[in-house]
Amino acid sequence: MKILKKDFRDVITDLSKEGTLIITDPPYNVGWKYDTYKDNISDEDYTNLFKPFKGYRLVVIHYIEDIIKYIVPVMGTPTKCVQWVYNSHLRRQHRTIAFFNCKPDLSKVIQPYKNLKDKRIIAEIAKGKKGCSIYDWWQIDLVKNVSSEKENYYNQIPEEIIANIIKTTAEKNDTIFEPFMGSGTTPAVSLKLGYECFATDISDKAFKITNDRINKLKNTLFYER
Numbered sequence: 001m002k003i004l005k006k007d008f009r010d011v012i013t014d015l016s017k018e019g020t021l022i023i024t025d026p027p028y029n030v031g032w033k034y035d036t037y038k039d040n041i042s043d044e045d046y047t048n049l050f051k052p053f054k055g056y057r058l059v060v061i062h063y064i065e066d067i068i069k070y071i072v073p074v075m076g077t078p079t080k081c082v083q084w085v086y087n088s089h090l091r092r093q094h095r096t097i098a099f100f101n102c103k104p105d106l107s108k109v110i111q112p113y114k115n116l117k118d119k120r121i122i123a124e125i126a127k128g129k130k131g132c133s134i135y136d137w138w139q140i141d142l143v144k145n146v147s148s149e150k151e152n153y154y155n156q157i158p159e160e161i162i163a164n165i166i167k168t169t170a171e172k173n174d175t176i177f178e179p180f181m182g183s184g185t186t187p188a189v190s191l192k193l194g195y196e197c198f199a200t201d202i203s204d205k206a207f208k209i210t211n212d213r214i215n216k217l218k219n220t221l222f223y224e225r
């Protein structure tokens with residue numbers, strides 16, 4: 001586990017394209033007030049933010065229109081897109097998870113069967129099956145203020161999203177790289193799932209929160225063993 005208070009562009013060239021899976025929830029360039037980062041840059045600068053990812057395996061969480069406008073021109077066509085849907089007081093209630101240069105195997109995450117009265121499902125359960133593959137849309141709540149995983153940071157991604165991405169997409173010996181770590185969701189989930197992770201953020205606040213989150217988790221994992 002390595003977390004750095006740095007601009008990811010200063011370190012990404014050290015990472016091998018073969019052994020690195022980038023998983024990220026970038027700033028959305030919608031004028032959000034972060035403590036350090038100005039989330040309101042030109043179209044050209046925003047496109048340039050994604051250029052260092054070219055040639056890497058990348059999984060990105062974003063609005064579909066912005067993936068098409070800013071990321072596809074750099075990365076090419078995604079091999080797969082999954083929709084993340086959630087209830088919200090805003091009109092927009094879904095984001096897209098786009099997989100570039102890698103493909104998730106959704107059958108690696110099992111969800112419980114829904115219709116237990118269906119004869120085919122009864123037959124599957126009789127054979128010992130516990131459920132079916134997750135779908136290509138994931139209904140997962142936003143992180144609420146009262147949620148046990150909530151950290152004091154902006155736009156926190158639910159751990160279950162990152163867990164599904166890692167379980168379906170990471171190779172056994174991959175290093176997970178999260179360039180925009182924020183509150184450290186990707187490093188935290190990587191640690192829980194036993195993956196090496198490298199993460200960066202330019203914000204002091206993000207660095208401190210992630211550092212504390214990871215240290216706390218390391219102690220918990222230690223005591224649970």
Ligand SMILES: C[S@@+](CC[C@H](N)C(=O)[O-])C[C@H]1O[C@@H](n2cnc3c(N)ncnc32)[C@H](O)[C@@H]1O
Pocket residue numbers: 006007008009025026027028034036037153154155156157158179180181182183184185186200201202203206
């Ligand atoms: C959407 S937030 C990430 C939230 C994160 N997914 C979570 O669950 O907490 C985006 C982060 O990108 C950081 N950031 C913006 N530009 C950066 C850069 N060039 N290098 C590293 N971090 C950057 C911001 O400081 C901000 O913390």
